[in-house]
Amino acid sequence: MSEKQTKTITKLLPCILSDEERLAFADQLAEANERVEEAIANRKSLMEQMAAEVKQAVGYRDKVNRIVASKTEYREIDVEVTFDFKKGRVIQHRKDTGEEIINRPMTQKERQTNMLNEPELDED
Numbered sequence: 001m002s003e004k005q006t007k008t009i010t011k012l013l014p015c016i017l018s019d020e021e022r023l024a025f026a027d028q029l030a031e032a033n034e035r036v037e038e039a040i041a042n043r044k045s046l047m048e049q050m051a052a053e054v055k056q057a058v059g060y061r062d063k064v065n066r067i068v069a070s071k072t073e074y075r076e077i078d079v080e081v082t083f084d085f086k087k088g089r090v091i092q093h094r095k096d097t098g099e100e101i102i103n104r105p106m107t108q109k110e111r112q113t114n115m116l117n118e119p120e121l122d123e124d
Helices: 019-070 108-115
Strands: 079-084 089-094 100-105
Touching: none
Parallel strands: none
Antiparallel strands: 079 089, 089 100
16 A cells, blocks of 8 residues: 555635625625615515504404494494474484484574574584
8 A cells, every 4th residue: 555645625715805706795795785674674564564464453353352242333323313392302213223312402502493494413
């Protein structure tokens, strides 16, 4: 056997860059920085969007929870309003059930509209 044996291997070693190589890596660095900034901006936008979606979902859940807990839901219902000028009262009845929901004295403004043809409901 010989006293020396030589073989070639590959190793990662530092190399001094030429000016041209350095400029090429500087361009790559600028592009990489732009991608990082873009990714951060996208993440922020997505987080804001997700936060809005969560807020909306929680709001809907809370609304439905209140309906279930109270066993009632507010709906647009036609209401018949009667101005009884003789008794000086305003009476309101639900048109869907006929239930009387308000029976109160007329306001001064409502009494004055008696002189006009069409009384206006004073809801102040």
